[in-house]
Amino acid sequence: MEFLDAIKKRYSVRSYKPDPVEQEKLAIILEAARLAPTAANRQAFKVIVIETSGRKEDLKKIYGKDWFGEAPLVLGVCSIPGGCWVRSDKKNYSDVDAAIVMDHIILAATDQGLGTCWVGAFNLQAAKEVLGLDDSMEPVAFTPLGYAKDTMIKKSRKSLDDLVIYK
Numbered sequence: 001m002e003f004l005d006a007i008k009k010r011y012s013v014r015s016y017k018p019d020p021v022e023q024e025k026l027a028i029i030l031e032a033a034r035l036a037p038t039a040a041n042r043q044a045f046k047v048i049v050i051e052t053s054g055r056k057e058d059l060k061k062i063y064g065k066d067w068f069g070e071a072p073l074v075l076g077v078c079s080i081p082g083g084c085w086v087r088s089d090k091k092n093y094s095d096v097d098a099a100i101v102m103d104h105i106i107l108a109a110t111d112q113g114l115g116t117c118w119v120g121a122f123n124l125q126a127a128k129e130v131l132g133l134d135d136s137m138e139p140v141a142f143t144p145l146g147y148a149k150d151t152m153i154k155k156s157r158k159s160l161d162d163l164v165i166y167k
């Protein structure tokens, strides 16, 4: 798939088939995560691969929508803020790093014909408990990973005139 096609084809999938995700496809997606750039190349993140089978109740604690545990896998990106680059004015880039990793995952998944949906509205405490994360790790975003049952609706986006400022 051409790069721009993947960007155009990606949408938030909120209904999934139970079909398994091929190991080769998962490997490609995880490699895309590994290659993501991070500030000062700190690579202070972990990708958590969660098999949803038999875990529906736990997943509901993390994010309550039924479709969250519908795909065979859920991937979570956790930052390790203590290991991330900090700018001289003390801004920690951990969220930025984690978002880039998740975007690599999501676009690579689209390229492999798989559906995803960014999930940021999860319960932080429940996620830490269910996944057994220590305090050094902060879950930043999750996505189901599987084959879409729904189809894309037309994207609603502002115009470039609204979004770009030339100086």
Ligand SMILES: Cc1cc2nc3c(=O)[nH]c(=O)nc-3n(C[C@H](O)[C@H](O)[C@H](O)COP(=O)(O)O)c2cc1C
Residues within 6 Å of the ligand: 010, 011, 012, 013, 117, 118, 119, 120, 121, 122, 141, 155
């Ligand atoms: C950082 C981030 C967090 C998001 N969190 C959620 C979420 O918790 N639940 C959800 O259903 N969608 C979530 N979304 C999906 C957005 O609502 C969606 O990307 C946006 O409406 C554009 O639609 P599209 O992804 O289909 O193009 C999130 C997206 C981003 C980028």
